Amino acid sequence: MRLRLGRNQPMSEAAPTRFEGDPPVADHPNDQAGHALRAPSALHAFNRYEIKYLVPSGKLPELRRELRARLDHDHNGADGGYGVWSVYYDTARLRFYWEKIEGLRFRRKLRIRHYGDRRTIGDGTTVYVEIKQRVNRVTQKRRIALPYARARALCDQRQMIEHLPGQTGFVNEVLGLVSGLDLRPTAATGYQREAYVGRNTDLGLRVTLDHRVRGRDRDFELAAEADNRLVIPASLSVLEFKANDRVPYWLTDLAAGMDLSIARVSKYCQSIEAFGAAPRSIFHIPDDPAEAPAPAATEKA
Structure with a gap:
């Protein structure tokens, strides 16, 4: 199988418009660093255009130099960045996985993230x-912040949970999904994120580099x-450009100048395929450049 890539073809996804809500849920005593990574509110709704690339490790030094010249480090991403950990939910027949692979115009997925x-x-x-x-x-992307036990009660035990008034519609939607589609935890992912944010005319721009995707x-x-x-070879990092309106030309020119190609890559789909839960699609990133079967690396995260 080959990964299908298209050079500099605009792909849009999205992730963060904010709706401010009531005060955030109290932190666990050991979670000050993790919670500080995202400004809390009752409900966050994100709407952005995103473009993804795969970056060979040998090109990272040059890429970092260019990004640091034009962008600032995310204040949470200094000193090596931070971990991003997710549990994804799907049906027994992997409905959300297949909707992604088949490119449905309307599709959803549910996850718990830390x-x-x-x-x-x-x-x-x-x-x-x-x-x-x-x-x-x-x-x-829409999300609410909850204590972990309450998030599991909602998604795993399918219970109505205590929540803030502005979260009722979202909580009901999650309950409808997990109960109506019989969703269950299907795959977990984790990676180390390095993040940059725009300055001056690039305010609202966010660039992330995700390493060691497991x-x-x-x-x-x-x-x-x-x-x-x-689930993605350690020699590759996932680069994402995220902007409210459009990605600046200097960034797409940078990617083209470094001979990077836009990639349709999903960390969730990579996990599903890496463990043999579904046949590998044309978008799967092989462990071996020659696409020969090879034992997957295993490591403690």
């Missing part, structure tokens, strides 16, 4: 329950001491 050190996660740790959906060429198909507690398998 930013920071997963070893600090406890029942009171703040996590995010997120619905990410694509409508035509725009991807939207996954697992069992032990779906976010803090589980489980082996995480590389």
Whole structure:
């Protein structure tokens, strides 16, 4: 199988418009760093255009030099960045996976996500329950912050949970999805994120580099001491440009000048395929450049 790439063809997805709500849920004592990675509110709704690339590790020094000359470090991303840990939900027949592979114009997925050190996660740790959906060429992301125990009660036990008034519609939507579609935890992913933000005329721009993208198909507690398998080769990082209106020309010119190609890559789909839960699609990134079968690397995250 080959990964289908198209050079400099605009792809739009989305992720952050903010709706301010009531005060945030209290932090777990060990979760100050993780929760500080995202400004809390009752409901976040994100709407952005996104373009993804795969970057060979040999090109990272040049890319970092160019980004640092025009952008600032995300204040949470200094000193090596931060971890991003997610548990994805799907049906027994992987409905959300196949909707992504088949490129449906309207599709959704549900996940629980934590930013920071997963070893600090406890029942009171703040996590995010997120619905990410694509409508035509725009991807939207909505989420609420909850203590981890309450997020699991909502998504795993399918219980109505205590929530803020502005969150009722979202909570009902999550309950409708997990109950109506019989969703269950299907894959976990984790990676180290390096983030940059725009300055001056590039305010609202965000650039992320995700390294050592791993996954697992069992032990779906976010803090589980489980082996995480590389689902994208360690020699590749996922680069994403995210903008409210359009990605600046200097960034797309930078990508073209470095001979980077736009990639249709989904960390969730990579995890599903890496563990043999579905046949590998044309978008799967092989472990071996020659696409020969090779044992996958395993490491403790």
